[in-house]
Amino acid sequence: SYELTQPPSMSVSPGQTASITCSGDKLGDKYAFWYQQKPGQSPVLVIYQDTKRPSGIPERFSGTNSGNTATLTISGTQAMDEADYYCQAWGSSTVVFGGGTKLTVL
């Protein structure tokens, strides 16, 4: 079965850039999606089709996807960006989520 691998956690200082990776076999041949989830809240789609931002998502969120790795980049990270981030792709008749990355802003 298809798997997506993310680092369990990472930390970033306010104002710096956070890059969260998501690895999967030939992930670049699929679309990657990214979700932000804050404690006690439902997930929110922040990147779709590798690089696109839904309406209302700040420009500091961006994405790339090539080869075996998709990357979510948060430029000028703010305290409000502290959350769990999940990558997602569609496999063959399945949906796959990465294990999630807890981003700490400190």
Add this chain to the structure above:
Amino acid sequence: EEQLVESGGGLVKPGGSLRLSCAASGFTLSNYSMNWVRQAPGKGLEWVSSISSSSRYTYYGDSVRGRFTVSRDNAKNSLDLQMNSLRVEDTAVYFCARSYDTSGAYGMDVWGQGTTVTVSS
């Protein structure tokens, strides 16, 4: 406002059954595929099931296939998940989420607030 509201969660004994519902408002459900995603306490997101807009195609995760059944009633703007033979490991918050289709080109752009299912003796 486009909104999804789940209901039907609760406490059930192992081996029991539960039926979750998801009510859509602010958009026409028949234009979208729908998904169920769950999150066990302190864990990550796990895909459960997807259903195409017309109900022609249904898909299930390995851990629930054969026990769970997804269905929808577009006329009532609702989505259901029938859960049978429940196990302790099915304990989770269950979210319904919208996607344009299941082609792989679209993400889940609207999520409900979730409903909690607890399987315990």
